[in-house]
Amino acid sequence: MKDFVEMKRKEQEAFLMPPILNELKKLGGQATTKELRKAVVMNTEEIPENILFETKMSSKGNSYNPFNYSFNFSLANLEMADFVKRPNRGVIELTEKGRNFEQDSQNLANEVYKISLPEWKKRSERNKRKNRQLEDANENQAEETLEDSWRSKLLNALTNLSPTKFEFFCRALMRKMNIEVDEEVGVVSVGDGGIDGYGYLTTDDFRTARVAIQAKKWNPSNLVSSPEIDKFRGAMDKFRADYGIFITTSSFTREAKKASRTGTSVITLIDSDHLIDLIAKYKLFVEPVTVYQLSDFFNEKD
Template sequence: MTNFQDLSKIDQENFLMSKIIKALRKLGGKSFTKELSDEVVDATEEIPEEYAKLLITSKKGNEYHPFAYTFNFAVKYLLLAGFLKRPIRGTVELTEKGRTCLLDEFDPDEQVRKFADPHWRRPRKRELTDPKSGVDGADSDDEDNQVNNWKDQLAIALSNFTPAKFELFARALVKNMGVTLDESIGVSLTGDGGLDGFGYLTTDDFRTARVAIQAKRWQGLVSSPEIDKFRGAMDKYNAEYGVFITTSDFTRDAIKASRVGTRVITLINGDKIADLVAKYQIYTHPVTTYVLEDYYNNEQ
């Protein structure tokens, strides 16, 4: 089995096209672009998790994700070839062509590139095809780049937090999610039984459950042994639910471990943190802006 990162950029794009269509079908035919990217990585063993999250600094000092760069171009080609469409900003949806194509007979060159290349608005210059220039596929998907810009800023800010500040942030996050925090468990900076927080969640039918909280400000991926240790800490306080929050992401094995047994652990990675920060406006506020559509780019 050839690893994804060993393929040429064009072969990577071709490889991803059918995976993108398959993942969208699993997600119901419509998805946020980032959600789609995560689903493709989770479902594809040929794409190493470390490579999918890899962040590189170019010669010009710009940071970029090689996988995101390639993924964006694969999506762009599928859009131009009519397999996908954008119903609203930041989302992609399967067209009838995308819903009905036979993936077992899918040929990226004949079915996608042959139709997309004539519609490509500008040549794929070196700065677009060579990620070393520092372009993270931004020109291939400007709208998504604008949407994710503030999320990148948030990720950098969280990575600079001290462990103590991040734990406080995590407790603020779950508090806004409806958890009433316990004032005696998991609030000391020295740690408390392996927990970073503990609280109670009351559902609409007035049932109250104990919730254990773990917060990790990590650079690398959280592995399954960390999930197992957290589950042990949950046992100490008879917690029915667990919430594991990290600035990075989780390995495939960690995701599987979180779903084992009768007590499923909710995993919140860096992307989901950003979604929750926006939803509850935690130390942030929305700014309204407008993006001109193609109508304004045409003289006639």
């Protein structure tokens, strides 16, 4: 089979249709677009693991992710053919037709395009009558939305923090999540025994768990691999931690995710997307206006 990145866009769209339906089934029939996109990449061996972080510049000078382009149009085709629907903004749901479909990938693409291609043609003709090219509409779907823009800005700010300041930031986030951070363990830049934070989480009136934190400020395209998870687990065992939280500005390989769920204890993985969601939820050094605005924390020196 041809590598995914070497496929033409239409080939990529057709290739993505079965994984989209299969992952939606695994997710219970409904998921956010972001959840579904990540699940398709992480559970489809033919797709490079770091493809979600590859960007290009559009003709209008805007940054976009080529994979999102193919993924979004694959979804649009499936929606036109009534295999999925969008009950709310940013949410994808299987229809009865999508839940019952069991044919092979080629038959799926043929069935979908039999319905969607005539619809695209109609839209193209309407666009021409309005003196707009279909390519303009396509490009707009690939460009970042207003929400994507602030998320990209925040991720860029996080990756520009020094390693020490990023560790400080992660400990601050843990405090927001009701973890009482230890003032001595894991708070120095060297000699911390392989952890970047340590604390205590009280889950009810009397039960307290020990929590170890690992923070990796890595380039988004540099994924955390399973050896890093194993090293962290070793440090957790040293400090007798009950839980581990591994935070990164990038993401995790498939093997790293498997490693996080095996061994002496389960490790919670927080990638850049999840990290940004938590920052927004707890309003940590960001302020919501129309979209979130970053505070001066990211501009101040250590």
